[in-house]
Every structure is written in C-alpha cells, then in structure tokens.
Amino acid sequence: MKIYETRTAPNPRRVRMFLAEKGIDVDYVQVDIQKGENLSPEMRAKNPLGKIPILELDDGTCIAETDAICTYFEALQPEPPLMGKTPVEKGIISMWQRQVELAFMMQVGMCFQHTTGYFKDRMVPVPEYGEQAGINAAKYLSILERRLANNAYIAGDHFSIADITAVCAIDFARVVKIRIREDHTHLQRWYDAITHRASAKA
Amino acid sequence: MKIYETRTAPNPRRVRMFLAEKGIDVDYVQVDIQKGENLSPEMRAKNPLGKIPILELDDGTCIAETDAICTYFEALQPEPPLMGKTPVEKGIISMWQRQVELAFMMQVGMCFQHTTGYFKDRMVPVPEYGEQAGINAAKYLSILERRLANNAYIAGDHFSIADITAVCAIDFARVVKIRIREDHTHLQRWYDAITHRASAKA
Numbered sequence: 396m397k398i399y400e401t402r403t404a405p406n407p408r409r410v411r412m413f414l415a416e417k418g419i420d421v422d423y424v425q426v427d428i429q430k431g432e433n434l435s436p437e438m439r440a441k442n443p444l445g446k447i448p449i450l451e452l453d454d455g456t457c458i459a460e461t462d463a464i465c466t467y468f469e470a471l472q473p474e475p476p477l478m479g480k481t482p483v484e485k486g487i488i489s490m491w492q493r494q495v496e497l498a499f500m501m502q503v504g505m506c507f508q509h510t511t512g513y514f515k516d517r518m519v520p521v522p523e524y525g526e527q528a529g530i531n532a533a534k535y536l537s538i539l540e541r542r543l544a545n546n547a548y549i550a551g552d553h554f555s556i557a558d559i560t561a562v563c564a565i566d567f568a569r570v571v572k573i574r575i576r577e578d579h580t581h582l583q584r585w586y587d588a589i590t591h592r593a594s595a596k597a
Numbered sequence: 598m599k600i601y602e603t604r605t606a607p608n609p610r611r612v613r614m615f616l617a618e619k620g621i622d623v624d625y626v627q628v629d630i631q632k633g634e635n636l637s638p639e640m641r642a643k644n645p646l647g648k649i650p651i652l653e654l655d656d657g658t659c660i661a662e663t664d665a666i667c668t669y670f671e672a673l674q675p676e677p678p679l680m681g682k683t684p685v686e687k688g689i690i691s692m693w694q695r696q697v698e699l700a701f702m703m704q705v706g707m708c709f710q711h712t713t714g715y716f717k718d719r720m721v722p723v724p725e726y727g728e729q730a731g732i733n734a735a736k737y738l739s740i741l742e743r744r745l746a747n748n749a750y751i752a753g754d755h756f757s758i759a760d761i762t763a764v765c766a767i768d769f770a771r772v773v774k775i776r777i778r779e780d781h782t783h784l785q786r787w788y789d790a791i792t793h794r795a796s797a798k799a
Binding site: 420443444450452454455458459460462463464466467470471481482483485486490492494495503509518519520523524527540541542556 | 646662670692738
C-alpha cells in the first residue's frame with residue numbers, strides 16, 4: 396500500500412502522526428499540490444475531488460479523506476485505540492474530532508485560501524469570507540482552552556485522533572498568524588505535551 | 598436518552614433516518630434555531646458550538662455532531678451496518694460520507710446562509726462566497742451521477758450512511774434551487790430508490 400501526499404500540507408501530517416502512534420509504516424508518494432499535480436486525470440481517478448492524502452491499497456482500492464484513512468487503519472489495527480473503544484468513547488472522540496476540524500482547522504484553511512489566493516488558479520477567493528473564517532478560528536481556541544482546563548486531552552482522559560487534528564491545525568494556523576494566546580495557559584500546557592510525543596515529528 | 602433537534606433542519610433528519618434504519622426509538626426535544634434557542638447557556642453547556650442535533654444520555658453525557666451521534670449508535674447496535682463491517686468498507690463509506698457532506702451538503706448550507714442572511718443575527722453573510730458555494734454544490738451532483746452509473750449505492754453495493762447524508766442534502770438543496778438535473782439519470786434512479794425506503798419519512 397502507499398499514500399499520496401504533500402509533505403508540507405496539514406492533512407497528510409495528521410495521517411502520518413496517526414500512523415506513527417500506531418507504529419505502522421507506509422510508503423509515501425509526493426504530489427505537488429501548488430503545481431496542481433493532484434488535479435490530473437490519474438489522480439482524479441483515485442479521488443474524484445482531486446485532493447490528498449489518498450491511501451492506495453495493493454489491489455488498487457483508493458481511500459481518500461484523512462478521517463476515512465484513519466478509520467481504515469483504526470479498524471485494521473485497533474491498538475492503541477485513537478478513536479475510542481466503547482460506544483460513548485467513540486461518540487465523544489468523533490464529536491471533538493469533527494468540531495476541531497470544522498470549527499477550527501477548516502476555518503484556518505478557508506482564511507488561508509481566501510485571503511492569500513494560494514489556489515486562485517482553481518477557485519474564486521473571497522477575501523471578506525476569508526477574514527470571517529479567521530475570526531471564527533481564533534474564537535475556537537477559547538473553546539479548547541476551556542475544555543483543557545478540566546481535561547488532560549481534548550476528548551477527555553486519553554490521547555486521541557482529536558489531539559492529532561488539533562495540534563496539526565494549530566501549527567498550520569501560523570500561516571494566517573493565528574496562535575495560542577498568552578492567557579491560554581491550559582491550551583499551552585496541552586500543546587507542549589502533544590508536541591513532545593515522538594509522533595509529532597512524523 | 599433524548600435528542601435535541603429542530604424537526605425541519607437537514608442534520609437532525611440524517612440522525613432520524615439513521616435511527617429508523619436501525620429500528621431505534623429515541624425521544625426528541627424540539628429547539629427553535631431560528632429564534633436562537635440553541636445558543637442559550639444551557640444548550641452551550643451541552644454543545645460548546647451551540648448547534649443541534651445533540652444526543653443526551655441518561656447520565657447527562659452529551660454527544661453533538663450528526664456523524665458522532667451515528668458513530669455512537671453504530672457501535673451500540675452494529676446491525677444493520679450503516680458504516681461498514683470490514684476495514685475497507687469502513688474506510689470507503691467514511692470517504693463518501695465526508696465528501697458528500699463537505700463538498701455538497703456544507704456547500705448548500707453555506708450558499709443558503711450566505712445568500713439569504715438566514716442567520717445574520719449571529720454571523721456575517723458574504724453573498725459572493727455563498728454564490729461560489731452554490732456553484733461548488735451543483736458541480737458535485739455530476740460526481741455523484743458518475744459514481745452511481747456503476748454503483749447501486751454511493752459507497753458501493755450496499756446502502757450506507759453516505760446515502761442518508763446525500764438524500765437529506767439533496768432535499769435540503771431545494772432551498773437554494775439546486776436540483777437533480779434531467780441528464781442525471783443514474784442519480785435520479787438512486788434518489789427514487791432511497792426516498793421509497795420507510796426511513797426517508799422519519
């Protein structure tokens with residue numbers, strides 16, 4: 396099996412960190428998204444949306460979307476669990492994973508794409524929307540701060556995929572100058588702990 | 598247990614349809630999102646993002662996000678499987694579920710919110726962005742048409758949560774005048790089959 400990815404992009408890092416926590420090695424194929432290599436007919440045959448990362452199995456089956464790739468590996472090798480073991484754990488982790496992704500990471504991405512015009516060859520940037528997305532992203536850090544005041548990790552007592560998504564998104568947010576604030580002491584404590592895990596360098 | 602929802606909103610319908618397929622009965626509490634009842638301190642204590650649906654368990658544990666609520670019930674009662682049984686099935690279904698949601702349903706929602714100003718008391722609508730989102734949503738229907746030319750259901754041979762998300766999103770898309778086109782014959786065949794399931798009326 397192999398994974399098509401762009402080393403510097405935030406979603407592929409989520410997959411690499413997830414696999415590092417599982418101790419799973421996979422071959423990687425680099426795709427230059429800035430040049431649009433991901434939009435070729437060959438890549439669109441693997442993923443109709445023309446995005447990376449994409450997991451390609453040995454029989455040619457392709458699974459795109461970071462969350463879907465992680466779902467596959469979690470089912471293939473449940474230990475250590477990163478998406479919960481009991482129904483309640485699975486539900487709570489899925490909730491935080493999604494909220495961190497949609498209310499923070501995606502807002503950062505929209506801010507980046509719409510204010511910088513990075514992908515203006517393939518989309519119509521709307522800077523006013525990008526600014527709103529940046530405001531939304533910055534606000535969400537206060538929700539994480541409150542959550543981490545009473546929890547060691549984002550989804551509760553245990554490290555999970557939600558922590559991976561959050562740390563990758565926070566590092567990515569530097570591109571639009573959104574950072575952990577000085578008064579976000581719990582978030583900073585959590586960030587320091589997560590970035591000291593070996594998987595953070597994957 | 599109970600679910601806080603708004604009967605007419607598209608995400609709660611996804612949960613109801615999922616539970617109808619599983620044969621699970623739950624009590625529902627109606628929340629008026631247009632009046633902003635979902636934004637009260639009580640509701641934000643249940644879900645920091647102040648959105649519905651929210652599943653509240655008997656011990657007070659709350660799980661927000663449609664996908665997370667479905668993840669909980671799938672783990673609690675695996676039959677009939679709506680999110681896959683094998684690792685590959687789980688990955689493929691998760692991929693389509695996400696793509697239908699992010700590349701279609703969310704684009705419809707953004708088009709609705711940004712072009713109509715429906716939630717202008719709590720967000721800054723950017724009509725130009727809403728128009729782009731509508732263009733994106735309409736384009737995605739052609740991806741579904743091509744997919745359904747060779748597959749009975751969106752994720753392959755079996756009905757899944759991806760079909761639920763797609764049918765709820767297509768029905769919701771009428772609010773922004775996005776509909777299945779006459780030349781989308783495979784999509785129409787699929788739509789007719791899905792809407793004839795008893796769960797479609799849940």
